Amino acid sequence: MSGHVRKEVRVEGVVQGVGFRPFVHGLANRFGLGGRVGNDAAGVFVEVEGASARVDDFLVALREQAPPLAGIERLVVTVAAPRGVREFVIARSDGSGRPDTLVPADSATCADCLRELFDPADRRYRYAFLNCTNCGPRFTIVTGVPYDRAATTMAGFAMCVDCAAEYRDPADRRFHAQPVCCPRCGPRLSLRTADGTAVPGDVVAEAAELVAAGAVLAVKGLGGYHLAADATSDTATAALRARKHREDKPFAVLVSTVEQAAELVRLDDVGAGLLTGTRRPIVLLDRLPGAAVAAAVAPGADRLGILLPYTPLHHLLSRACAKPLVLTSGNVSDEPIAYRDEDAMARLSGIADAFLTHDRPIRTRTDDSVVTVSLGRPSLVRRSRGYVPEPVSLAKGVPVPVLGCGAELKNTFCLAKGRHAFVSHHIGDLENYETLRSFTEGIDHFGRLFDITPAIVAHDLHPEYLSTKYALERTGVALVGVQHHHAHIAACLADNGVAGPVLGVAFDGLGYGTDGTIWGGEFLVADLAGFHRAAYLEPVRMPGGTAAIRQPWRMAASYVDVVFDGDVPMGLGVRERHAKDWDPVVAMARGAVNAPRTSSAGRLFDAVSALLGVRDLANYEGQAAIELQRCAEVTERGAYRARIEGADPLVVRGTDLVREAVEDLRRGIAAGVIAARFHNGLAAVVAEVCGRLRERTGLAEVALSGGVFQNDLLLRRTVDLLSRTGFDVLTHSRVPTNDGGVSLGQVAVAGCS
Missing domain, CATH: 3.90.870.10 (DHBP synthase)
Known part of the structure; x- marks a missing residue:
């Protein structure tokens, strides 16, 4: 058979549960080729034979015309001896072998299903569970791989004759759509x-x-x-x-x-x-x-x-x-x-x-994802339904399987092997038993789905984080402690597919530092392997510890006391609003009694928010900073100045920003103008510090991470100033800039250990 060839193709990526086999079946028939296609634990296998030119065309179309929910990462093609097969068939799934395939995310109802939903003539008219290979539940119902009906929470619903006929017909849109059902046989x-x-x-x-x-x-x-x-x-x-x-x-x-x-x-x-x-x-x-x-x-x-x-x-x-x-x-x-x-x-x-x-069970609790538009592109605030469990591809894969346990707040975990990092759905704040159970059960579930038994477990340095305690209780693994802000910058590097070194700016609420103090306004010279703390915001006391997070006015009291050395100006509204408690709180800060030092940028925002009367008491995380941004007059271009002192590390006098805010406030300047000048001043000092560090290190790439950079005004001002002074700026797109991305950073760091 001159010009007749047979090729075996391994298709890797998101190729199960997305209509890939019927697509391949139809494609092979279109090109007049024989062979077979099937699912196995590693993805999809294809064996195809026929005229050489047609096989080549088939392979091009295989990648370029894949179903809408498919995500082909790699095709591995080998040549085999022809067998003279003329018919192309869909083979039975092979569940043997170690799982090494990807599970698709849940997908919104497609246009075809939506038409059926509201078509009175359709047998699925107004049926709340219709779906096809192009849409519907996936991750939230999957219990194992290969992705077949028996490995989903639809296993208990036996298909009726009509649904079974659709399921078995390669020409049907519902061919091997695992959740396929109708009012006669499906959930109610x-x-x-x-x-x-x-x-x-x-x-x-x-x-x-x-x-x-x-x-x-x-x-x-x-x-x-x-x-x-x-x-x-x-x-x-x-x-x-x-x-x-x-x-x-x-x-x-x-x-x-x-x-x-x-x-x-x-x-x-x-x-x-x-x-x-x-x-x-x-x-x-x-x-x-x-x-x-x-x-x-x-x-x-x-x-x-x-x-x-x-x-x-x-x-x-x-x-x-x-x-x-x-x-x-x-x-x-x-x-x-x-x-x-x-x-x-x-x-x-x-x-x-x-x-x-x-009555359809949910296998995995999964919140809605939250996205904002920043710098003209999507920016994840919470990565969950619709995105998970699709992996983040690592530019340099991990040499052995790794688990990153994440942070305490906005927790995610991350399991990685090879070049795939599976960042979990949003777990939440590890503050109660139910959330902790979701965390531990989720790690076990991901481990089974993706056949990952971690040899390295990475964790935050904070000894009281429940995620850290979980890591320390693991046996038979190598433990790697990763400083919180290094993890933020490493997450940004992994998000952008680079290894560094970079100048990393990590601004957030709280993170345990290598010196045992609370960090949160950090400038790092970092790559995935390590970091040097090159600069930071001047530390101040948090009177009452975590109480200062819930009561931003306490941070205002602490900052004002430092700025004016106890001689607080008269007529300061925040002091008058809290006159009864002001002196005891200041005494707490001065005496360092339940008042840890922090370089936190988040706490600096809290102080200014309370000073301006924007938010004295916070009812949810970040509220004071969010409302301060909302208050800012975006047309204002004035900027407060902050001194940069010291050598290595540099110390940024955030107290200077507070001083100027107080002075403007006493002059009767509008709160919106003061808020804008504060934002502009903080962006300017970031650019100035990065400029000084570039002179010292020669690095001209800056990675911005941490929850404070969810502040769109600060982010835009900072990126603009850095870009105008010749820096390349890395920001997040595939994982959140907040603590939801920390687990990815931990994995990236541990993979280089």
């Missing part, structure tokens, strides 16, 4: 009151009527329960806020269409693309004046978190309600989201008036 919705009583009738319509009447509705989504309420109703949203014990933090808003979103927020192409894409995160966008949502949705906020429906149930409910809905995590503040039905009924019955639920 139910509506129950808070006491568990079933509500009869059309449950979506009944639920919409309850919402219209002002009720709070618990809704079982892909990765857990949401709490929904009428976003246009002051009464309903205020009731939800009170019951959930969430005083100020904004709620997300679900809208039916991108056109409805455009009535509430400013939309550009990037924002619209995020809202309508397959991942469907919550997108933080600038609020339009007069946006028609209740005041309690986002008190005083200049941005709204908007999302579009991403499951058939969300589409049905949103359309039935015909108005924007609050859609927030199903929990009491500071607790993890409820995802097991009995737990949800127990924990949410005091919040929700009714439960719109179903």
Whole structure:
């Protein structure tokens, strides 16, 4: 057979659960080729034979025309002896061998399924669980690999004759779509009151009527329960806020269409693309004046978190309600989201008036992802549903499997082998048993899914972090302690696929330093292997320790006392507002009694926020800084000056910024102008310090990381100044700049150890 060849192809990447086998089957038939395609523990294998030119064309099309949810990382092609096979078949999945494949993320309902959902002639009309190979649940229902129905929470639902025919037909859109089902054989919705009583009738319509009447509705989504309420109703949203014990933090808003979103927020192409894409995160966008949502949705906020429906149930409910809905995590503040039905009924019955639920189990609790648009591109605030468990590819793979245990707040963990780093879904703050259980169970689940048994376990240096304690209790592994801010910079390097060295600026709230003090305003000369602390913000005391985080006015008291050496100017509003407690708090700082020293940039923001009367008491993390940014007059270009003293390390006198803010305040300058000058001054001193360090090191690349750089005004000002002075600036895009990215940084560092 002249010109007849046979080739064996190993396809690696996100290629299971995305319609890849039927795609390959159709492609081979199109080119008139024989062979087979199948799933195994390592991905997809293809054996193809026929005319040499057609096989070559097939291989080109295999990569270029892959299904929309597929992500091919590598094709490994070997030549084999022809067998004369003319028919192309889909082989039975091979579950033997060690798992080495990728699991796709959950994906929003595709256009084809959406048409069926609202087509009265379709057998899946208004069916809340329709899906196909191009959309639907994946990670939240998968229990193992290879990704077949038996390894999902759909295993308990036997397919009816019609669904089985679709599932087995290579020409059908639902061929081997593992969650395939219909009203005859799949999961079912139910509506129950808070006491568990079933509500009869059309449950979506009944639920919409309850919402219209002002009720709070618990809704079982892909990765857990949401709490929904009428976003246009002051009464309903205020009731939800009170019951959930969430005083100020904004709620997300679900809208039916991108056109409805455009009535509430400013939309550009990037924002619209995020809202309508397959991942469907919550997108933080600038609020339009007069946006028609209740005041309690986002008190005083200049941005709204908007999302579009991403499951058939969300589409049905949103359309039935015909108005924007609050859609927030199903929990009491500071607790993890409820995802097991009995737990949800127990924990949410005091919040929700009714439960719109179903009988498909959720395997992995997964919150909604949150994204903002910064510097003209998406920037992750919380990386979870729709993104996880797709790996972050490491430019230089780890030599042995590594676990990064992450931080205490906004925790994620990261398991890595080879060039793949699997950063987990958002776990949350490791402050209670349920969250810690999610952390430990998640590590075990990822380990099984991706066949990773870590030989190295990386952890934060803080001895009291529960993630650190978990690491220290592991046996038979090498332990690597990674300084918190080094992990931030390493995460930024890994995010950008570079190894360094760079000048790293890590600004955040708190992080345990190598000297045993609390860091948070750090300038590092760093690569993945190590770092040198080249500069930092001048440390001040945190009177009351963690109480100073909840009460930013304490930081104002500490800074003002240092700035004016105890001779506090008269008429300072923050002192007058806290006159009874001011002197004891200052005495606490001076005496170093329960008042640790910190170089934290976050605490500096807190101090200025309280000085300006923006926020004295914080009801959620970062509130004082968020509201200070919101207050800033963006057209103001004045900037406060801060001295840079010392040699190695340099010390930045953040107290100078506070001094100038106080002096402007006493002169009657508007708070918005002062806030802007503070932001501008901090950006300017970052650029100046980096300039001095460039002279010393020759490094002209700067990595910015840490939760403070979620402040878009500070980030834009800093990047602009650095770029104008000849620096290349690295920022985050694949993982959050906050502590949600720390686990990736830990893995990157440990992999170089």
